[in-house]
Amino acid sequence: MATDSEFPCSLTLSIPFPDARLASVALRSIAVDKELSPLVQRSFSTTTAADAETESQSQSVLQVEYKAATNRMLRVAVNAFFDSLALVIEVMQELDIDVLEPAEHSLGDNS
Amino acid sequence: MANDTATTGKKKRRIALGCEGSANKLGIGVIAHDVETGAATVLSNVRHTFVSPPGTGFLPKDTARHHRAFFVRVAKQALSDAGVRIADIDCICYTRGPGMGGPLTSVAVAARTLALLWGKELVGVNHCVGHIEMGRAITGAENPVVLYVSGGNTQVIAYAEQRYRIFGEALDIAVGNCLDRFARAFEISNDPAPGYNIEQLAKQGRVLVELPYAVKGMDCSFSGILTRAEELAAQVKRGQKGPEGELLTPADLCFSLQETVFAMLVEITERAMAHVGASQVLIVGGVGSNIRLQDMMGAMAAERGGSVYATDERFCIDNGIMIAHAGLLAYETGFRTPLEESTCTQRFRTDEVFVKWRK
Numbered sequence: 001m002a003t004d005s006e007f008p009c010s011l012t013l014s015i016p017f018p019d020a021r022l023a024s025v026a027l028r029s030i031a032v033d034k035e036l037s038p039l040v041q042r043s044f045s046t047t048t049a050a051d052a053e054t055e056s057q058s059q060s061v062l063q064v065e066y067k068a069a070t071n072r073m074l075r076v077a078v079n080a081f082f083d084s085l086a087l088v089i090e091v092m093q094e095l096d097i098d099v100l101e102p103a104e105h106s107l108g109d110n111s
Numbered sequence: 112m113a114n115d116t117a118t119t120g121k122k123k124r125r126i127a128l129g130c131e132g133s134a135n136k137l138g139i140g141v142i143a144h145d146v147e148t149g150a151a152t153v154l155s156n157v158r159h160t161f162v163s164p165p166g167t168g169f170l171p172k173d174t175a176r177h178h179r180a181f182f183v184r185v186a187k188q189a190l191s192d193a194g195v196r197i198a199d200i201d202c203i204c205y206t207r208g209p210g211m212g213g214p215l216t217s218v219a220v221a222a223r224t225l226a227l228l229w230g231k232e233l234v235g236v237n238h239c240v241g242h243i244e245m246g247r248a249i250t251g252a253e254n255p256v257v258l259y260v261s262g263g264n265t266q267v268i269a270y271a272e273q274r275y276r277i278f279g280e281a282l283d284i285a286v287g288n289c290l291d292r293f294a295r296a297f298e299i300s301n302d303p304a305p306g307y308n309i310e311q312l313a314k315q316g317r318v319l320v321e322l323p324y325a326v327k328g329m330d331c332s333f334s335g336i337l338t339r340a341e342e343l344a345a346q347v348k349r350g351q352k353g354p355e356g357e358l359l360t361p362a363d364l365c366f367s368l369q370e371t372v373f374a375m376l377v378e379i380t381e382r383a384m385a386h387v388g389a390s391q392v393l394i395v396g397g398v399g400s401n402i403r404l405q406d407m408m409g410a411m412a413a414e415r416g417g418s419v420y421a422t423d424e425r426f427c428i429d430n431g432i433m434i435a436h437a438g439l440l441a442y443e444t445g446f447r448t449p450l451e452e453s454t455c456t457q458r459f460r461t462d463e464v465f466v467k468w469r470k
Contacts, residue, residue, distance in 0.1 A: 029223040032453055033216055084220050087179045091224040094183045097197055100190065 007041055007067035009074040015085065016049060020059040026088045027062055030081070039069035040077045122146055125201045125443065126154070128189070128225070129435025132178040132218035133210025133238050134263055135161040135169040139185045140432030141193035141200075144439055151248045155192035156425055156432040157185050166298040168291065175213035182221045189431065197229050204438025207235030207448070208459035210263060215455035223453055234438040235448040238429075239264060239461040242395040243275055244440060245433035250420035256389045258380045258408070259461075261396035261429070262287035262306075265376075266461060267329070267383045273466045278383040279329035286372050287398045289333035293368055296344035297361045304428070309365045310401050316366020318357055324371060329382055331375045340368050373404045377411050390417025399427040440468040 004010070017023040023046045031044045046059045064081065068074035093099065124143040131138040140156040161177035163169045205222035208215060226233045243257050257268040257275070265281035284292075287306060294305035299312065322339055325332040343353070343364055353359040380392055392412050394405060399421055409419040426433065444467040 025224060025227040028227055028450060029220055032223060032451060033220070033455075083176070083179060084217075087182065087217065087221055088224045090183050091186075091221050092228065095186060095190075095225060096228050101197060 004067055007039075007069055009069070009071045010065070010067040011074060011078055013062075013064045013066070013078070013081075014047070015062040015064070017060045017062060019056050020046065022092055023060045023062045025092070026085065029088050030084050035077060037073060037077075039073050041067050042077070042081075124152075124199075125439060126193075126195055126199050127202050127204050127234070127435040127439035127442065128186075128200055129204040129236070129241075129431040129433070129438055130182075130186075130218050130222045131206045131238070131241070131429055131431045131434045132174075132214045133206050133208065134214065134261075134429055135163075135174050135177070136429040137161070137178045137181050137185055137218070138429055138431035138434075139182075139189040140430060140435050141189055141195060142432055142435040142439055144443065151436055153432050154195060155189045156430055157189040157192065158428070158430055159185050160303065162302045165300050166295050167301075168295065169301075171211045171213040174211060175217040178214050178217045179221075182218065185431075186221075186225075200229070200231060202232050202234050202438065202442045203229075204234040204236050204434045204442075205453070206238050206241070206434050206455070207453075208238065208456035210238055210455075210457065212455065212457050215457070219453060219455050223450060226450070232442075233448045233450060233453050234442050234446060235453055235455075236434045236438045236441070237459050237461060237464045238434075239266065239268075239459075240275060240464050240466070241433035241437040242427070243268065243393075243461075244437040245426050245430075246393045246395040246420065246422055248436060249422045249426050250393060252391055252393045252420040254389065255391035255393040255420060256380060256384045256387065257393045257395060258376060258399070259396045260286050260376060260394065260398035260404075262291050262398075264396060265331070265333075267379050268461060269383060269387045269389065270466070270469065271387075273469060274462045275464065275466060276462050277460070278386065279331070279379040282327065282330050282332045283334040284337070286333055286376060287396070289337045289372060290368065290398070292337060293340050293344070293364075296341050297348075297364075299361075304397065306398060306401065309369065310403065312362045313365040313369045313403065315362035316360070316364075318353070318359060318363040318367070319370060320353060320359065320363060320367040322367055322371045324375060326375050326378050329379055329386075331379055333372060336368070336371060340364060369401075369403055373401075373407050376404065377407050380408065381411050381415070384412075384415065384417075390415050391420065392417065393420045395422070395427055397428045400424045444468050 138158040267279040
């Protein structure tokens with residue numbers, strides 16, 4: 001990625017999820033809120049892991065590209081993102097349909 | 112766990128999950144509305160409060176961290192208490208504003224995640240309207256003048272033509288904010304809330320110290336009173352005598368502050384009542400749980416041939432059930448908040464909401 005002179009400090013994060021559905025839920029939940037500072041820019045996408053084998057693993061990686069005017073701003077923005085991400089993941093782990101109602105929503109044999 | 116769908120597939124109840132976190136209380140509740148009568152039933156109402164050490168207030172970053180840390184726990188409790196299935200839930204309601212930015216957003220992120228995981232629509236709710244609608248539902252008050260008083264808001268509201276119109280308000284800081292910040296001067300505990308502890312301490316007050324009384328027409332102002340009260344608190348802590356040579360205690364100052372600010376609230380409420388010809392008053396918001404305020408307001412209302420309505424701390428202190436209730440009322444009129452628009456805002460005037468569910 002070519003360095004943007006206005007936003008020289010950049011970081012790309014790739015967060016693997018179990019499947020595309022969860023990666024998409026995470027993206028859509030977090031992307032709604034705009035960055036507070038005009039000196040930070042952020043873009044989201046979902047991608048497929050290089051070692052993905054099955055169809056369900058396609059588009060299961062959440063990719064976030066951050067660029068900022070200073071390293072401090074980059075650090076603050078990325079830390080805030082991780083706070084939100086941790087919350088989203090915890091909600092998925094504890095409150096997804098198949099977790100709350102396992103008997104009725106059995107996902108079958110996941111072999 | 113009753114199945115809410117009869118054999119014909121027609122729903123008997125509409126159910127909403129509500130999430131609130133605009134200040135230091137994280138509240139999640141589940142409400143049911145009877146499809147035919149509209150009667151509201153509280154299925155669950157769970158809350159966890161972020162309490163900061165004595166002498167301090169709660170800061171946005173720490174408060175947001177608290178809400179993120181407790182969301183799942185509180186949500187699980189609310190769902191378990193309610194005993195509903197995900198399929199029975201119609202919508203996820205969350206506080207859009209007003210309030211503190213970081214805390215509001217932390218709850219909104221979790222609400223969005225639930226909505227997406229469960230395939231439910233979102234409803235963004237105005238915090239003040241949540242308080243008003245819950246107060247109406249619990250007390251059954253028909254069309255009262257509403258005094259909404261909390262750490263973040265002080266408004267006198269009357270309903271007219273599908274808007275909750277603000278007749279009077281605090282021009283600078285909310286009355287609850289005045290009380291909460293005064294508590295810090297004496298390092299009064301914030302557990303369960305600084306206002307509650309001021310109320311208890313005030314009962315031991317004997318001396319009424321003069322404090323600036325700042326009613327300005329239909330509005331009022333509290334920052335000058337706070338400054339003077341803090342000044343007196345510093346004198347008391349230094350062992351100095353009061354302005355009239357008397358020895359003052361923290362209890363005397365708590366008492367004097369309450370008497371002064373509550374008298375101001377009674378005055379602006381009465382002014383609004385005279386303006387609209389109402390005799391009923393509904394007090395909502397955390398400061399509304401103060402018994403002294405309820406008594407003073409009750410005395411004024413009685414003189415006008417009316418009465419005061421108030422709810423207990425389950426409903427007047429910030430909670431999730433009020434968000435679920437107000438949100439479900441809006442949802443039933445067709446209101447939706449698309450995911451991409453499910454942001455939060457620190458400023459959100461009560462009269463910005465179109466109250467479609469009332470005539």
